[in-house]
Amino acid sequence: MKRFRMVMAVLLLGAAGLPAPAVAAPADYDIDTASSLQVVVNKQRPLDPATYVPSALVRVTGLKVRAEAADAYKKLSRAAKADGVAITLVSGYRSYAQQESLYNDYVRQYGQQVADTLAARPGFSEHQTGLAVDIGNPSGSCALAECFESTPAGRWAAAHAEEYGFVIRYPKGSGEVTGYSYEPWHLRYVGPALAKEFELSGEATLEEFFGLPAAPDYN
């Protein structure tokens, strides 16, 4: 009983005596500026300027990623490794020119309608922010495929990405909002504060979290 009271006292003190954690309102995040860690890019919200290049790109296992996202990704992959799960980096930053050539290749092969389901148009890709990473398993199993969610790397990322400031940007069943079908391998760095707040909100997408219109397609 005595022990219980002591625990209660500590809990009460904790609740009353400490300042509430600072939680930024959605309005406090800059979702418009290309260089903002919280920028929201989708088929209705191109990067401005379209040819934006992030200033602080660093190399992670041979791929370029923006410094903030690179640090967080390294922490994430180390933590996964400590849990016995190996995660590899499959894709990071893509420049406007790289996205353009990728998209144009698809257009040549399949036509624009199909190309639009396979790759973002240049200036509209989250990868151009340097804040998006595609992750994989060293075995390559389910690489860039929906079944990635059931692989060790996919499961680990779904459970822990938020702790490192990442969100699963294109969740299952939200294609009409994000413009992309389920991509369990595509993680977007938004910083730990927003990642936490987003998770607690229960919203599935950044569009819904910020009250933005759905972006199923280009204008």
Ligand SMILES: [Zn+2]
């Ligand atoms: Zn991606």
